[in-house]
Amino acid sequence: MELVLNNLPQALIIIGILALIIEVAVLGFATFVLLFLGLSLIFSGTMMYAGLLANDWMTALWVNAVLTFVLALTLWKPLKRLQQPSNNEQVNNDFADIDFVLEDDLNSNSQVFHSYSGIQWQLKSEQPLSKGTHVKVVKKTVGVMWVKEI
Structure with a gap:
């Protein structure tokens, strides 16, 4: 636990990458929840690593909660449209x-x-x-x- 606390930005990025791998490889983009969480973990870890955010658990918690919510609001509909089956109508040419x-x-x-x-x-x-x-x-x-x- 001490290792994770001392290297919080790197731990957030690694956990975010693992969440994305699970979402893509295991769930096949079926839920999007891990996608939003993984992206927010990577973004917040990168911002902490760059020094834009404080390097503590409370900041990580709040930033990830807000980023996950914002990503879900902005990406939900476009990603749902990508999951819908294509229309196989005959095109008149x-x-x-x-x-x-x-x-x-x-x-x-x-x-x-x-x-x-x-x-x-x-x-x-x-x-x-x-x-x-x-x-x-x-x-x-x-x-x-x-x-x-x-």
Whole structure:
């Protein structure tokens, strides 16, 4: 205990780093509590080491309480937004707006291809389409264009 009291700034920094390691490695940013505490311990230890704060337990306690609260207020919402799943909506772009006339019958069993931009794309549709039907691309996946009748 004497070692920690004599080296309070370094002890705060080490405890802060350990809290960050536990938050990232063990909890995987699930709670953020140790993140805020770890950051405040590192900040307060650094300020004590630089001589900006008094080197005693009472100062360390109050500074960490205030810093943890301020960090939680400022970082909570941005970090929560990062945890939310991404939106996988299809983006409408010029590639999806192409239309053409089918050269073969298209049904669930057929292997129909369309050449576009130097690539042979397999065509698929939710309903059967006959040869000569004017179609529009409504969705695209890897190597596949989903079409529907215009």
